[in-house]
Amino acid sequence: MNLILPDRPLSRYGSSQRPTSPGKNGSAAAAAGATQRLSSFLPALAEHLHSGAFADVTVCAEGVEFQCHRLVLAASSKPLADMLFEDEGKHACVEGRPTRPRRRLELLGCSSLAVRAVLRVLYFDATPHQVLSEEPMRTLQILELAKKWSLEELVDSCIAFANTCQDISTLDALVSSIPRTREQTVERLRLACHERLRSLRECSELRKAVAEKAADGSAGAAEALPCPIGGRRVAACWPNS
16 A cells, blocks of 8 residues: 655644545555454454463453453453553552562452353454353343443343344243343343243244144134234244144
């Protein structure tokens, strides 16, 4: 990409006049270069989570230690950044003193599996849907940790997972694990699970009724059944049943 130089020297802090745009071709080349760098950077970032290479902070939950990196945590979460910034002031390197000790971040009351899932998302080792699918019964704990660390996209992913879950037994167990609370985010998850569970059960009952009527050879049985959620008749949902 060609470098666009200004017509006159700039001051130390730049100029109020915007530099000339590199144009469409230059922007496309820059975007392609950024994509190529990310394709190698993100896998390396995930690898450092598992290897602990260059780690400078230890995150602890239920006795399990995760070797992490201040930069990754601080860039991902404002609350974590504030905690680490405060620690920087307490353990700043001063000439003549030993190197500061590695920071330990104790997460009391947090599930180590939930912490592991959230860290995998932060390090681009997995998508939110992947970690939630692997640990569906940890959805509430993942949501609470995401809320604590101000990870709004992960919070939304937890709600979306509940809205699209296909397993009735998983939703049943998840609903029973979510307490009634005034905390808005947790209540959103509980209601999403309830609504999804009701929808799946209704559809299951309708399918069973259609199959029974078809086995009896009753003509027009589908039209006699109640409409599912949304007001669509059974015949429209399963025309081949």
